[in-house]
Amino acid sequence: MAGDDAVVLGYAAVVLASFGEDIGTMIGLVDRALALNPNYARGWTISGLLRLWAGEPDIAIDHVDVALRLSPRARVGPSLLIQGGAHFFSRRFNAAVPKLLLGVQDNPSFPIAYHILAACYAHMGQLDEARDVVRRLRAVTPVVIPSVTQFRNPEHRELLLSGLRLAVGEAT
16 A cells, blocks of 8 residues: 555564564565665664564674664664674674663663573573573563564574573573
8 A cells, every 4th residue: 555655664564574474575575665765764673673583684783784874863772682683693692792781771671682682691601691681581571481483594593592491591
C-alpha cells in the first residue's frame, strides 16, 4: 500500500522479520526504503538490526555507523546494542562489552542487551560479571535463557545460548 514510503517499508520490514518472515525478503524491503531515501537514519538502524539477525555482523556495524552519522543526536542505545551484538557474534568480545554496557545503560529494561552481555562475559571467562548481569536481568524478566529465533544463523544462536548457560552455571 505504501511501496514508495521509506518509513513504512522500514518499519514493515522489522516487524515482519521479528515475526519470523523470510529475513532476505525483509532485508530487500529495507534496502528498497534506503534506495528511496538514503538519508533515512532509522532505516539504516533497521537495516543494521536485520543484518545482525541474518548473520551479517560486519554489515550490521557499517549500517549502524551510517545511521549514527546521519542522526548524531538520536538515542544511541539501540545502535550500540546492535553493534555490541555484532561484535559478540564475531567473537570480538572485548569490543562488544563497552557497547553492550552503554546499550544497557541507555535502556535498562531491554532484556536482550543483558542476555548478550551475560553471554559475552561468560565466553570471556568472566563468570562473576556474567552472573552479576544475570542477577540484573532477573530484575527485568524471569526469562534468562530465551528463544533466540530472531537470530537466523544457528552458530550465532548457539554462541548466545551456550554463553547464557555458562552464565547461569548450566553445563554446556
